[in-house]
Amino acid sequence: MHIVVCAKQIPDPETPPSAFRIDAATNKVVPAQGIAPVLSQFDGIAAEAALRIKEANAGSKVTVISLGADSAAAAIKQVLAMGADEGVLLNDPAFEDGDSYTTAKALAAAIKKLGDVEAVFCGRQAADWDMGQVGLLIAEELGWPASIIAKSVTTGGAGLQVQRVLADGFENAETPLPAVVTVSNEFGEPRYPKLPQIMAAAKKTVTQWKTGDLGLDPSQVGAAGARLKLERLATPTRGAKVELMEGDTPQAQAAALVARLRADKIL
Amino acid sequence: MARNILVVGELSGGQPTPTTLELLNGAAGLAAGGVVSVTLLGTGATAAAAAAAGAATAYVNDDATYDTFRAEQWLPALGAALDQANPDLVLIPQSASGREIGPRLSHRRNTAVAMDCISIVDEGGALKATRPAYGGNALATYSFATAPAMATVRSKSFDRATGPGASTTVPLPAAGESRTLVTGYEASVSEGLQIQDAPVVVSGGRGLGSAEGFQLIEALAAAIGTDKAAVGASRAAVDLGWYPPSQQVGLTGKVVSPDIYIAIAISGASQHLAGCSGAKVLIAVNRDPDANIWSFAKYGIVGDYKNVVPALIEEFKKG
Numbered sequence: 001m002h003i004v005v006c007a008k009q010i011p012d013p014e015t016p017p018s019a020f021r022i023d024a025a026t027n028k029v030v031p032a033q034g035i036a037p038v039l040s041q042f043d044g045i046a047a048e049a050a051l052r053i054k055e056a057n058a059g060s061k062v063t064v065i066s067l068g069a070d071s072a073a074a075a076i077k078q079v080l081a082m083g084a085d086e087g088v089l090l091n092d093p094a095f096e097d098g099d100s101y102t103t104a105k106a107l108a109a110a111i112k113k114l115g116d117v118e119a120v121f122c123g124r125q126a127a128d129w130d131m132g133q134v135g136l137l138i139a140e141e142l143g144w145p146a147s148i149i150a151k152s153v154t155t156g157g158a159g160l161q162v163q164r165v166l167a168d169g170f171e172n173a174e175t176p177l178p179a180v181v182t183v184s185n186e187f188g189e190p191r192y193p194k195l196p197q198i199m200a201a202a203k204k205t206v207t208q209w210k211t212g213d214l215g216l217d218p219s220q221v222g223a224a225g226a227r228l229k230l231e232r233l234a235t236p237t238r239g240a241k242v243e244l245m246e247g248d249t250p251q252a253q254a255a256a257l258v259a260r261l262r263a264d265k266i267l
Numbered sequence: 268m269a270r271n272i273l274v275v276g277e278l279s280g281g282q283p284t285p286t287t288l289e290l291l292n293g294a295a296g297l298a299a300g301g302v303v304s305v306t307l308l309g310t311g312a313t314a315a316a317a318a319a320a321g322a323a324t325a326y327v328n329d330d331a332t333y334d335t336f337r338a339e340q341w342l343p344a345l346g347a348a349l350d351q352a353n354p355d356l357v358l359i360p361q362s363a364s365g366r367e368i369g370p371r372l373s374h375r376r377n378t379a380v381a382m383d384c385i386s387i388v389d390e391g392g393a394l395k396a397t398r399p400a401y402g403g404n405a406l407a408t409y410s411f412a413t414a415p416a417m418a419t420v421r422s423k424s425f426d427r428a429t430g431p432g433a434s435t436t437v438p439l440p441a442a443g444e445s446r447t448l449v450t451g452y453e454a455s456v457s458e459g460l461q462i463q464d465a466p467v468v469v470s471g472g473r474g475l476g477s478a479e480g481f482q483l484i485e486a487l488a489a490a491i492g493t494d495k496a497a498v499g500a501s502r503a504a505v506d507l508g509w510y511p512p513s514q515q516v517g518l519t520g521k522v523v524s525p526d527i528y529i530a531i532a533i534s535g536a537s538q539h540l541a542g543c544s545g546a547k548v549l550i551a552v553n554r555d556p557d558a559n560i561w562s563f564a565k566y567g568i569v570g571d572y573k574n575v576v577p578a579l580i581e582e583f584k585k586g
Binding site: 011013014015016017018020022029099100101124125127128129130131132133136137139140141145146147148149151157158161165166167168169170171172173174175176184185186189226227228229230231232233234235236238239240242243244245249250251253254255257258260261266267 | 338339362363366367369370371373374375378379380381382383395398399400401402403404405406407408409410411412413445446447448449450451452453454455461502505506512513518519521526527536537538544548550551559561562563564565566567568569570571574575577578579581582583
């Protein structure tokens with residue numbers, strides 16, 4: 001079975017808020033000093049899900065696709081090191097400053113071009129923009145069913161058996177192939193590549209495609225094709241300063257807190 | 268400039284959900300004389316139309332097949348509603364179903380959706396939608412280059428609409444086929460007060476150090492009163508298996524807006540705060556005096572929860 005994993009490298013979302021800066025002129029995040037970008041956490045988990053299916057189904061193959069420039073190349077390297085077989089880098093200035101729709105359009109075109117893909121695994125949302133759209137939009141572009149927010153996915157039944165996280169429980173679903181699955185943190189931890197795997201990754205094939213290779217016109221992708229326009233990116237304003245309870249003992253602090261809450265009519 | 272607005276509603280127990288009523292209220296504020304309508308799919312839809320406060324028209328189908336959400340069944344019915352209502356804006360709840368409907372419906376209608384919006388305003392005639400990004404570290408505001416504009420909206424972004432519901436109902440088609448099969452459901456939520464409804468939420472985080480730490484969290488909630496307080500958990504705690512995902516508070520968990528949110532041993536990562544910043548009062552207990560939570564809490568105690576929480580339990584028991 002041929003599974004595609006879509007991966008994205010992003011500024012580390014664990015960047016402490018104190019180090020988080022936005023350039024208001026460009027509406028872009030200023031990369032924090034000394035904090036390296038990371039593979040979007042949910043994409044790493046999607047890669048883990050794909051690799052487990054590959055390992056359980058002999059003759060299977062995992063291809064990682066990423067859209068962008070240097071950051072995309074790093075995302076591909078990471079997933080190849082985890083165990084994916086090949087990479088596809090969608091690298092074209094025309095792809096820049098797009099939205100979920102244009103990103104999915106390009107990724108779907110690449111998946112179509114590969115020809116024999118049976119499943120696409122994505123993270124449930126990119127941990128930078130948190131939109132949660134690309135996986136579903138790829139499914140719409142390809143005309144495939146999609147199962148989102150998966151905590152487990154295995155082959156079986158109609159094609160794939162997926163357990164999905166709903167608000168107050170878990171849904172068991174089955175989908176025929178080909179299908180898109182988006183994976184959530186409840187799935188578990190992704191494997192950490194060891195040095196031999198990282199070195200082996202350097203020898204794996206990474207193909208580069210531009211808009212023309214995908215049969216796309218520049219007007220369909222990037223800023224030209226985007227349907228949502230980012231007008232402003234800002235940091236939320238903070239409230240008033242915290243009032244810390246004084247006291248020599250936890251008992252004194254606790255008493256002070258409850259007294260304060262009563263005095264302020266919170267309780 | 269009059270704006271027709273269609274709200275994709277949801278039913279629970281044969282009634283429009285609270286978020287449906289919130290979106291209807293939001294629609295009323297943006298319609299500026301245009302028509303507000305609602306879609307209701309599933310058992311009791313026709314009867315529920317009268318409770319869809321503020322909607323002029325309800326597009327309905329009572330087919331019980333719609334009760335279990337499968338996107339491939341809902342989407343054609345929603346498309347039929349859009350064909351008739353011809354909205355300028357579609358509002359969808361940011362719910363388990365809504366987060367699937369948004370992107371798929373927008374694609375089928377050759378437009379785009381802004382997800383998990385906390386506000387939608389008219390700025391000089393143009394709609395602007397604002398939503399958290401970068402795990403809650405940032406707020407992103409978007410305009411729409413295509414029509415209709417679509418947005419999934421976070422619960423409690425608007426107050427609930429009140430007043431009369433739809434006077435007209437229009438039938439939608441019954442459910443068709445779905446390639447995806449739903450084969451089962453396992454509820455994971457505990458009995459009693461739900462965190463989305465509780466006036467007080469007490470949450471534990473990674474700093475508890477172990478699953479056993481949640482016993483103290485539960486005891487504190489009980490001391491406050493099980494009719495008032497429910498227990499939540501940070502994503503880190505849930506990922507460690509210390510508490511069920513249904514109790515996770517955060518950007519990828521539940522977003523709660525209680526009167527009081529007590530964060531115990533939670534550092535205050537932005538993605539957690541995105542889930543609880545709607546609380547009227549945020550109280551924190553953390554032994555790290557530099558934790559990010561202090562930038563957002565109103566009251567706090569710097570100390571080890573293992574000592575502080577038992578002391579708080581005693582204080583609450585004194586009543």
